[in-house]
Amino acid sequence: MLVHHLPNPPPRYRTLADFVEQQGHPPYRFRQIMHAVTRGVLEFASMSELPRQLRDNLTAEFGSHVTTLQPLTSQRSAHVTKTLLASPKGGRVESVRLEYAAGWTSLCLSSQVGCGLGCTFCATGTMGLVRNLGADEIIDQVLLADGRPDSVAFMGMGEPLANPHTLAAIDLLTDASFLGFSPRRVTVSTVGFLPGMQQLVERHPGVVLTLSVHSPFDEQRSELIPLHHRYPLAECLDVLEEHVTVTNRRTYLAYLLIGGLNDSREHADALAARILARERPDLFMVSLIPFNQAPGLPAEFTPPEQHTVREFAQHLHARGVRATRRTQFGTDIDAACGQLAARHDAEI
Numbered sequence: 001m002l003v004h005h006l007p008n009p010p011p012r013y014r015t016l017a018d019f020v021e022q023q024g025h026p027p028y029r030f031r032q033i034m035h036a037v038t039r040g041v042l043e044f045a046s047m048s049e050l051p052r053q054l055r056d057n058l059t060a061e062f063g064s065h066v067t068t069l070q071p072l073t074s075q076r077s078a079h080v081t082k083t084l085l086a087s088p089k090g091g092r093v094e095s096v097r098l099e100y101a102a103g104w105t106s107l108c109l110s111s112q113v114g115c116g117l118g119c120t121f122c123a124t125g126t127m128g129l130v131r132n133l134g135a136d137e138i139i140d141q142v143l144l145a146d147g148r149p150d151s152v153a154f155m156g157m158g159e160p161l162a163n164p165h166t167l168a169a170i171d172l173l174t175d176a177s178f179l180g181f182s183p184r185r186v187t188v189s190t191v192g193f194l195p196g197m198q199q200l201v202e203r204h205p206g207v208v209l210t211l212s213v214h215s216p217f218d219e220q221r222s223e224l225i226p227l228h229h230r231y232p233l234a235e236c237l238d239v240l241e242e243h244v245t246v247t248n249r250r251t252y253l254a255y256l257l258i259g260g261l262n263d264s265r266e267h268a269d270a271l272a273a274r275i276l277a278r279e280r281p282d283l284f285m286v287s288l289i290p291f292n293q294a295p296g297l298p299a300e301f302t303p304p305e306q307h308t309v310r311e312f313a314q315h316l317h318a319r320g321v322r323a324t325r326r327t328q329f330g331t332d333i334d335a336a337c338g339q340l341a342a343r344h345d346a347e348i
């Protein structure tokens with residue numbers, strides 16, 4: 001079961017399993033711990049099915065909780081809860097819980113403390129990369145959320161596919177004997193980290209992939225997203241094309257609209273042309289994201305006009321490309337896309 005059957009279990013869970021065994025307990029005791037975790041019981045002392053001595057020993061060895069991340073603060077706004085979490089290994093990250101009108105909940109996960117890819121429009125990018133989160137720390141965000149979310153999206157801090165532990169975290173998220181998320185309820189947003197995209201579609205073909213595009217023009221895209229020099233858009237689209245063709249499922253192209261910079265009719269036409277050149281353009285959905293300002297971002301970057309977002313979508317529709325506007329919540333508490341930078345460090 002879990003840990004032993006996973007290709008790459010996180011060290012925290014492996015150490016827990018080994019500790020239980022070294023204490024002379026049968027392997028089912030570790031399974032009981034994991035079952036307790038799936039029921040939301042995270043404190044060793046509250047795992048009533050375990051012998052008292054084992055609970056005490058686990059607490060002495062690992063601390064009071066299975067989780068390593070510690071929630072520091074939560075900020076609430078309409079339909080959004082942003083939680084700041086600290087790691088004893090260093091660094092702070094944020095997760096964001098979104099409640100949609102139909103009662104659907106989604107958790108936006110962070111994969112790194114900061115991000116080293118330096119996209120010019122992103123608050124997380126201004127932090128640089130501090131470190132990758134471990135798979136257990138990624139999972140902790142789900143375990144510590146206020147109620148189990150219906151879906152999760154790697155759209156918080158960091159580039160998930162630049163972190164090798166993201167795949168192990170997805171193993172745990174989708175493991176039927178642990179968190180049991182259907183792969184369709186797991187979305188990975190990437191700025192185009194090509195080797196990670198290839199590994200992800202091989203190992204978890206059912207997971208939903210979103211590629212951040214932001215400009216159909218190579219020169220402009222590489223100014224916005226420096227990683228484009230290494231992994232150009234065309235190569236990323238090739239991987240997506242193979243993925244949609246094999247799975248016959250949709251993929252998403254995120255398009256950040258920055259006022260007067262990349263929101264023109266020419267941009268919409270060139271984006272549509274890129275999509276229509278693909279074998280299955282019907283499986284590419286464009287998700288439009290109006291730019292959110294955040295401290296530290298260039299002052300000349302501004303949100304687009306409302307009518308521009310509408311017109312951009314209309315241009316795409318007119319060319320036969322499907323586009324929606326991404327629902328944005330939480331701009332008032334800096335919880336929306338690109339605003340996460342764990343800036344509470346100084347206050348706590």
Ligand SMILES: C[S@@+](CC[C@H](N)C(=O)[O-])C[C@H]1O[C@@H](n2cnc3c(N)ncnc32)[C@H](O)[C@@H]1O
Binds near residue numbers: 190212338
């Ligand atoms: C913060 S990223 C994390 C996932 C991944 N690193 C990526 O770039 O796709 C999640 C989404 O937020 C978008 N984003 C970044 N900065 C933004 C900003 N200032 N306003 C709106 N969206 C932004 C990204 O382009 C991406 O689509």
Ligand code: SF4
Binds near residue numbers: 191
């Ligand atoms: S947009 Fe994504 S890849 Fe770029 S700096 Fe932000 S988190 Fe990193």
